[in-house]
Amino acid sequence: MEIIGKLLMKLPLQSGIGRTGNSWQKQEFVIETVEQYPKKVCANLWGDKLDMLETVNIGDMVKVSFSLESREFNGKWYTDVKAWKIEAATEGPAQAMPQPAYQSTAAPAAPAGGMMPPMASEDMDTFVDNGSDDLPF
Numbered sequence: 001m002e003i004i005g006k007l008l009m010k011l012p013l014q015s016g017i018g019r020t021g022n023s024w025q026k027q028e029f030v031i032e033t034v035e036q037y038p039k040k041v042c043a044n045l046w047g048d049k050l051d052m053l054e055t056v057n058i059g060d061m062v063k064v065s066f067s068l069e070s071r072e073f074n075g076k077w078y079t080d081v082k083a084w085k086i087e088a089a090t091e092g093p094a095q096a097m098p099q100p101a102y103q104s105t106a107a108p109a110a111p112a113g114g115m116m117p118p119m120a121s122e123d124m125d126t127f128v129d130n131g132s133d134d135l136p137f
Helices: 047-055
Strands: 002-010 014-017 023-033 040-046 061-073 076-088
Antiparallel strands (some): 002 061
């Protein structure tokens, strides 16, 4: 998987000793996607991949290749965004995320006769917001 965005921050390097006695290092970083509703994504690099983060600066547009992995612990699921390649983005923001076709502002086409049929009076009732909302967010 790939994602293009602006590098917002590089978090501090973390290191430790694993259960097998081997040392490990990881560094997390945050990018912000370039789309109508930008999202922030925190990803991490492990081991010998850490030096790739040094080749880009905060504020740069980057393309991150990553894999997703989830694991269960005590009945809860945790997801990692593990980056395996970071490079400067060669395409601009407009090319990164094309606009969906459904956002057209064109008026609906008139029927073949050229005129829209009259609306019934029940179709013209005023909308009343009763506070109920079926949206999940």
